[in-house]
Amino acid sequence: MDNQDNTTGTHQQATSASPQSYSSQTYPQFEEDEIDLRELFGIVWAEKWLIIGVTAIFAIGSVIYALMQTDIYRAEAVLAPADSEQNMSGLASQLGGAAALLGVNVGGTAGDDISTAIATLRSRQFIGRFIEENDLLVPLFAGRWDKTTGESVIDEEVYNPTTQTWTAGGPPSDQEAYRAFTGMLSIGGPDRTTGIVTIAMNWHNPVEAAEWVNELVAAINTHVRTQDVSEANRAIAYLRAQLEQTQLVDMQRVFYQLIESQTRVTMLADVRDEYVFQVIDPAMVPDQKAAPSRSNIVMVGIMIGGLLALTLVYLRRKFMTLQNKPAS
Structure with a gap:
């Protein structure tokens, strides 16, 4: 019985002592963390001139670097799909099967036209021809913007305008020209609701940026129009040849309607630039x-300068600790 009481008393003492032991183990941990934090601030304060110096060097360097950067201007045009009268959905639904058998296109959807035009805008063939026709190779690679005069000048270290020769390794290749042009070209859209498309140029010359955007829009309209007219004329010639060879009245009527649809395409192209x-x-x-x-x-x-300075302080203190550590 006495042993049981002694056991119960011992258990109660251990239970009552556990919060004290928990407190004695926890509070020193907090004090130790506080001492470490105070020591950390002390180290930073002791090495403040190193931190300030490194940060100041990076600050001055970043200011110089920022001032040396060339200003880039963004010129943007907002476009909408043109009214596609040439699609003639009613006629397409009536003659679509016959036209497909004859290999004649009576018009797709406006979305298809826009998607094709945007894909053409991004193509190497179209961009390369645009650069060549507008003589953009020299401005792309040798042009720079003079803030003082507000004009574009030629860097003669790259291109000699007098002799019209490239002084640095010859003229750029077609691939280099394509990458340089598409690197500043931005095409957004079409918007799913409105069909709006945006074409923008990011370039150091604001005047050239605006001119190139407008010329690019005109070029893609001309390209698609010329392509459609050429295709329509070939279709008309083919349909007329087929018309002369058939004696069936129903087929003749279909041929006449298809010729009419292709003639509308050519007429529309003649009267509309956009x-x-x-x-x-x-x-x-x-x-x-x-x-x-x-x-x-x-x-x-x-x-970056501040983080590098703190890293240097840490490495320096670590090295000093290893130096002062007694050899075992």
């Missing part, structure tokens, strides 16, 4: 730069 894209808002010469954000460049430079 063939596939209708310009809602043409590109204007931008008066404000779009990039770079110099303040962001400086902030990033200061952050």
